[in-house]
């Protein structure tokens with residue numbers, strides 16, 4: 001199945017079949033990354049722009065690498081030195097980039113819904129790289145890809161998501177995606193950082209951290225998002241680490257081979273101890289590599305939106321771009 005959409009704005013808009021297709025293509029893309037060549041021509045002639053109004057290391061760099069590995073022309077727009085700093089609106093910035101021939105614009109913004117507004121006003125495809133406290137779809141896709149690599153299927157897996165759920169777009173996207181794929185997300189965090197609507201999304205709220213971690217197949221820590229907190233929502237970082245932190249003395253409650261995950265960046269010693277971050281079951285660095293594969297898959301699948309011909313993804317490595325989209 002191809003991704004028959006102009007934009008990727010949220011996990012809420014993807015079906016389970018579409019998520020599976022992205023993960024399948026990402027598996028092929030990962031082979032390209034690990035092959036050492038790291039170069040294909042599938043996006044030759046396409047222009048990919050990254051427009052980040054918020055800080056990022058992993059997402060921005062992995063999108064740029066993904067586009068480069070696919071031979072697209074890539075430009076990273078530095079918002080602080082662009083005309084945004086002179087007061088240009090998001091829509092005007094988008095239309096300007098559209099007029100320059102952008103094929104795909106990747107946007108991160110502190111306002112929820114900014115990627116949707118941009119997508120409505122440009123011809124280019126738009127990918128949401130994180131909007132406020134709303135969604136971070138590519139993070140959820142790379143997390144599901146990482147879990148699927150180990151377990152083959154997400155069906156029935158207990159995924160404990162621990163920490164600042166309220167401010168976390170990663171948690172929202174993951175909860176939606178995991179449920180669509182048949183997994184069972186279980187959440188725990190300070191009561192001040194649990195949104196009231198979370199159980200209506202299908203996640204189970206655990207009464208204690210021990211209950212959340214018990215026999216979990218996957219444990220996902222979340223970053224304490226101090227920059228999004230207008231008021232102090234917990235007493236001190238030390239107390240947070242003591243009552244809500246993931247460490248070797250509570251991780252033993254999860255299954256012996258449980259995956260230890262974190263989207264990064266991590267506040268070491270706050271939401272996760274160094275023993276866990278660098279521990280035997282940690283897949284945090286694999287998540288980063290998988291992020292490139294998943295983003296390559298999305299760029300590839302979106303760039304084919306005008307294709308009249310069905311793409312044979314099984315032959316993706318061996319067939320030249322011209323034949324795919326001729």
Ligand code: CP
Pocket residue numbers: 055056057058059060130139263264265
């Ligand atoms: N996980 C994530 O979104 O990291 P960055 O903020 O570094 O992009």
